[in-house]
Ligand SMILES: Cc1cc2nc3c(=O)[nH]c(=O)nc-3n(C[C@H](O)[C@H](O)[C@H](O)COP(=O)(O)OP(=O)(O)OC[C@H]3O[C@@H](n4cnc5c(N)ncnc54)[C@H](O)[C@@H]3O)c2cc1C
């Protein structure tokens with residue numbers, strides 16, 4: 256089986272989520288990559304270094320600069336004549352593009368797979384991760400998105416794939432990229448961090464969140480996450496949200512501060528290796544999944560903890 | 565301009581799903597069911613566009629069992645004008661739902677179709693994108709702001725690194741994220757009024773769509789259980805644990 260993996264990148268470097276998708280794809284067969292972008296030759300070169308990749312297709316066109324699904328999906332479809340499976344990381348771009356490809360190919364998509372069980376059989380989470388389904392596709396071709404935390408990352412170096420340039424129809428004339436507000440931070444990225452400190456509604460407001468959670472995260476070299484309640488209340492931007500509808504994380508250590516542990520939040524973090532919870536309510540559901548719990552008022556406990564580290 | 569809003573009847577988001585002992589699925593017998601939360605947001609957005617004078621009519625559609633009527637009545641009580649139930653007791657996959665919606669869109673000619681970004685039961689996050697593909701129209705997924713200007717719509721999207729804005733030629737497909745709006749509750753008088761709003765009942769066959777699943781579910785299992793751990797007495801004990809873990 257030949258698989259085509261869509262490479263997540265910013266026209267400068269390959270994003271980590273791609274590497275987990277490569278691992279999943281390699282369990283299906285020969286791995287080809289698609290780098291669709293604008294001025295993305297360096298990404299193509301970096302992609303060719305990824306271990307286990309046989310070929311890299313590079314489509315360099317202004318129309319692909321911002322991964323607009325309307326432009327990228329037809330390009331993928333044209334390459335699928337020659338491939339049996341399309342694989343994308345379950346990132347916001349991957350989730351935007353893959354179903355458009357699936358519908359154009361008239362196949363059902365397997366979203367957010369956790370494992371490859373056979374050539375057409377996969378496990379995937381449903382009901383906020385409360386039910387793991389084993390599903391088998393009956394379609395001739397597969398379209399798959401891959402949960403990044405469920406697969407090891409392929410080695411970013413050691414490969415020497417052939418690079419081939421391809422072209423597609425370019426701009427479909429349906430959509431236009433206007434702009435982006437991408438948060439910049441010196442902290443580790445949420446989805447690849449080893450340690451995460453997350454804050455919930457209990458953090459009161461944006462200033463209190465920053466004054467309480469950030470120093471602890473800095474002491475632990477951690478990324479900062481949040482519950483939906485904290486994001487909705489404007490304490491932190493949307494890209495901090497962990498959960499069913501936010502980011503899926505699985506760090507070595509996840510520290511939940513003032514988070515109750517709603518199933519939608521647990522869906523995003525319960526595969527963390529060690530979960531630590533600080534909550535003043537000893538009956539908070541978060542303690543049912545926490546390895547280490549501290550029942551305390553966070554406004555005393557967190558500053559004390561930060562001070563003692 | 566007409567707006568089409570597909571709404572799905574799903575397990576209520578407050579209920580903890582239980583996997584059936586025989587591993588065939590999730591037990592939905594006697595479980596509270598509600599409108600998919602993202603679809604409530606979609607209905608709300610459509611109503612706000614109507615209140616602003618941008619939209620003239622809101623049509624809610626649901627593909628599902630007879631009971632999905634209740635979900636459509638909720639949409640009507642919130643402010644949708646009429647509803648279509650595409651009745652079937654089978655589980656219909658996103659691709660088939662998208663095909664049904666495509667045919668309905670061809671009949672109704674909506675300027676916007678607003679869907680939820682994902683159904684909280686199958687967690688597929690596919691239907692809107694598939695519908696956009698089948699119609700050959702643009703898609704603004706995971707929307708946190710929607711502004712219609714003439715024959716285009718500007719959509720702010722929640723993406724991994726923050727926010728992104730795209731401009732789409734209409735007709736267009738939009739899928740909602742959580743922060744797009746806060747859905748209203750239907751008032752009692754509006755719930756009463758909704759009972760007399762038109763609700764048409766169809767079947768997938770009426771739209772010429774075969775709903776045979778493409779994915780076979782072989783098994784449904786509970787995730788590996790996490791057991792509750794220990795509680796530490798104070799911050800000093802927690803510092804000790806963090807040191808044992810090698811992170812402090
Ligand atoms: C469709 C849908 C999708 C959703 N997706 C997500 C998602 O992706 N991610 C997500 O997080 N949520 C999601 N939610 C929301 C989820 O249901 C909860 O509402 C949310 O997670 C609650 O956030 P919280 O734990 O911060 O707030 P709360 O539930 O209000 O909990 C606050 C906690 O702080 C504790 N506390 C208060 N004061 C103190 C103090 N001084 N010291 C210590 N502890 C204190 C309280 O005991 C309580 O346990 C979703 C909901 C829906 C309907």
Ligand SMILES: Nc1ncnc2c1ncn2[C@@H]1O[C@H](COP(=O)(O)O)[C@@H](O)[C@H]1O
Nearest residue numbers: 570571627679680682683688689690691
């Ligand atoms: N059976 C259905 N009936 C009506 N709308 C649906 C149905 N299934 C999915 N949708 C719509 O598509 C969105 C995404 O669903 P999904 O792709 O299943 O995650 C939902 O939020 C609904 O707006």
